[in-house]
Amino acid sequence: MDDLPPPSAQTGSEEPDSVVAFDVTAKKLARQLDFAEFGGAVLPELPHFQSQSRCHSESPAVMVVQSPSQPKSPQHLMVLPVGTQSPHPVAARKPDFPKSRSRSVETKDATPKKQKQCNCKHSRCLKLYCECFASGIYCDGCNCANCYNNVENEVSRREAVETTLERNPNAFRPKIASSPHGPRESRDEIGEVVMLGKHNKGCHCKKSSCLKKYCECFQANILCSENCKCMDCKNFEGSDERQALLHGDHVNNMAYIQQAANAAITGAIGSSGYACLSTSKKRKGSELCFGPTGKDAPFNGIAQFHQANNMLSSGASTSSPLPVAHVGSPAAPEPSKFSFRSLLADLIQMNDLKELCSVLVVLSSEASKNLAEQRIAVKQINDSLQISRASTGDRSQLQKTDAKAADVECESLNQGDRIVHHNSNSDSSDTTTARPMSPGTLALMCDEQDTMFTGAALAHGLAGHGCNTSSHMLDKSVSEVYIEQERIVLTKFRDCLNKLITPGEIKETNSVEARNENHSKNFTSNSGYRQRIISNGVIKNVALSAPRIPLIDAAAHHTSNKILTLPENGKE
């Protein structure tokens, strides 16, 4: 390499040690720019950017990097020495940092050690290709050739800045959007991969599956978002490949990382079935790709889901990554802090489920009991029928008695305050054979199955006494009891679900309101549901005191005889 000494970069300029502080979470994101001050050029305001004095006589050549152990602090700063008065001569530095991989500001551990050292040859370090230029710092100790990114070429540099800004006013803004409250700084915690940022422009990767540092998102340690137009993206939450990488990163095993990445890209592990051309078009907003838009349609759906979550998280940039941040949950299979949590999570209590199950079981047993009563009634009728036959042999009487038996069955079925649509007269032709129970019914009645089938067998036995018509009606009766049993149980269950919907919707509404209002304190919404938002902007508990609607009492009230003592309202 022709290491042409840049015109002035390394010799120095007397002038400024441009000390630029920038978010370390962008790490060495290639063109992550924080140009608070750039040679006096007028630059866009950069909310996260904290510029510091550019004239330090002592030029300590320091980099102040906030420790990852302080993830909460609002600013995660790295103060880079820029300029030529560094006490560390270039010649002394270079051996320490081989040009290609020492660039720096290493990414994975979030503990940048070096200033960036570009290797530009053809851009004069005046284009965004140059990391130094893009980062708003002078080249210092770089391996660049024909460098103009220094004080001595300030005029040229300023022109380049203006040209760049003219082309793209946001060129020097940070590429990674994140919460203004500063969750960025925690993004790089080892083992706690907090990805709250979102690439403003998104990446356009095609071949790297966004699992290599070619990808700006991956390099910045954030998930790809709806802004990205990447293909075959595997940088989404829940991606097996990404998890493998994170794990490898966790143990700091580069070989493992690369192996995992390569395996991921080649589809050797994990979601091979995911491989898909997932462009941002498929990601926009909530436009999830469930259709066969490409060979990877299934993946898209999954990715979209994860990315939607991520989008919501970062989109609510300020305070409420959604839905809930699970920090280091040991049970969580993924190191990511984000996991889906139902809005109903706080509404449904274990006791409710138990009680609901109890109600359903009781309803089922009730129906079973009614069946037994019907059997008794039918048996009595059959007995009288046998007597009648023996004495008269009158066919018409037999028919009448059968009809009467059927009526008794109907009446029996209609007992209680049930919702019964007894259409035995109209659809009797359809029920000449016992209707098989649905799988749901079978599942619900697993405990009662023996009893009921025994009863059914008994009924058959009774019918076997020689009265085909009676047997037929009895079968029909049993079948209809099952139908009714199923209907009751499912109706109650439906009622319970309906009761869940209302508080769930209210809760969702409140959650959205909370995000929009971006409150950092507790508040009470119009509907009286309170949300607790922790100080760093993450909603920890949502709608804690949403008045719970008893899930099962209404269902239980449907039964003629209330069986259970139901829970009180508002139990939390």
Added chain:
DNA sequence: GAGTTTGAAACT
């Protein structure tokens, strides 16, 4: 360390 791959930036 040389060569290749990759994707952003720049250009048309």
Added chain:
DNA sequence: CAGTTTCAAACTC
């Protein structure tokens, strides 16, 4: 805006 070229970092051997 899409396609192409340039560029330098990332990666492979």
